Amino acid sequence: MDQIHSASLVGDAIGAISRHIRERYLMPGDKLPSEALLSKELNVSRTVVREAFRSLAAMRIIELATGKRATVAQIDHGAMSLMIEHGVHTDQINIHQIYDVRRTIETRIVTLAAIRRTDEEAAEILHLAGQMKASLGDPAQLMEYDLAFHTALAQASRNPVYSLLIGSFQGITRQTWPMGWKTRPTQAARDLMVQTHVDMARAVAASDPLKAVELMSLHFDESVRALLTAGMS
């Protein structure tokens, strides 16, 4: 019954299921075998198959739903977001390090967005910047439009890896954004922050990557300064 213990039955099952997906070229939405069938094929109990499924679902490699069969999943930032948050909460990553990465990739994103955006995307980006301006009195709402703005830019870059990364930082950004906002006490500072976004949207709409990058850099310079003022070492 029991063969050589390579590592753990669950680990082996994860490998077998991954291989199954790869070898059959399964695409997102395609169905996987049922737990019962896999447990028979792999000669392990349903418990083991279930734990393997859970592991893959945690990484968003597959998707589970009650009653239905497991399916191959679309890439999604949920898992990475949790991992990043965990890193920050356990002092393995700090906010400045995240800002450095965001600055690096977002300057690239905005360049690509200015070059590749469709007209619909340009309109959406302009719209979101406009909504930011309209939400100056409601920080929580403003933050959501801000996040949506950067997500839309990533989308317009036409590179799903950038979307994935921006999404991954969204969770932790949501927890630190208010800190930066509070340190922009004057109306002028707040107007500037929002205006920078509006101008950036216009630069992207005008297909002017250089201008867009300049504004993105300005935005991050300003944000990092705000965080420092807030006492984040």
Added chain:
Amino acid sequence: MDQIHSASLVGDAIGAISRHIRERYLMPGDKLPSEALLSKELNVSRTVVREAFRSLAAMRIIELATGKRATVAQIDHGAMSLMIEHGVHTDQINIHQIYDVRRTIETRIVTLAAIRRTDEEAAEILHLAGQMKASLGDPAQLMEYDLAFHTALAQASRNPVYSLLIGSFQGITRQTWPMGWKTRPTQAARDLMVQTHVDMARAVAASDPLKAVELMSLHFDESVRALLTAGMS
């Protein structure tokens, strides 16, 4: 016994355990309660707690080991690496998109590395570049030194998020690297590729970020061209 079904018992348990880590400020290495205790506290079966543990372990938020209690884990690129590979295998991400991201972050990494590297790190980076040169006849070995070289640069950037990202791309790079190598058929092309790394290592050791960035850009220009030649659309 059964209260309102928020979503799923396992989902709730994952939340409860995450909260436990956060609220008690647990750090990597700290122990979590046993499965039996958690199942009693959360009023669920051990099955549910185990599946929650597996999910968190898949995201490398906690670490499991037989006999021992679960512990809080250090951030690690294993899970992200699998997610990226899954994205590529299911045609949701292509190699060029990954190269664009790598180029973007590695030019930043090499700048930071040139500024922040310790003398030990500089020596290690020079050593790895030297090993690449010595492995010109053994592609598999050369690839490993190449990967180690870029990992060492990320390390020297002193930003764990860059290390995490570089590590995440390593799995898929390992699967595509040989393709690029084969399209450098002449000895001159291969020498150039390795020499670029040696020069880059020297620039980092000399604390010359501008030169280092220039070489990194050159390297990626060349790599992307190689991939295109290999017929990667």
Added chain:
DNA sequence: CTCCCCCAACCTGTCAGACAGGTTTTGCTT
């Protein structure tokens, strides 16, 4: 002949209990 509804078969979510190892703690012996 077509359409719709409902049921049977299938599938996942959760529980309880059991047992084989690996790990830690305790307490006794020397």
Added chain:
DNA sequence: AAGCAAAACCTGTCTGACAGGTTGGGGGAG
């Protein structure tokens, strides 16, 4: 006081059971 061995504890896996969600197909109504 140091060291060792047994007891207590813990995780990995299996089995069997049942509630509830999902789906395809067959039969009846129109």
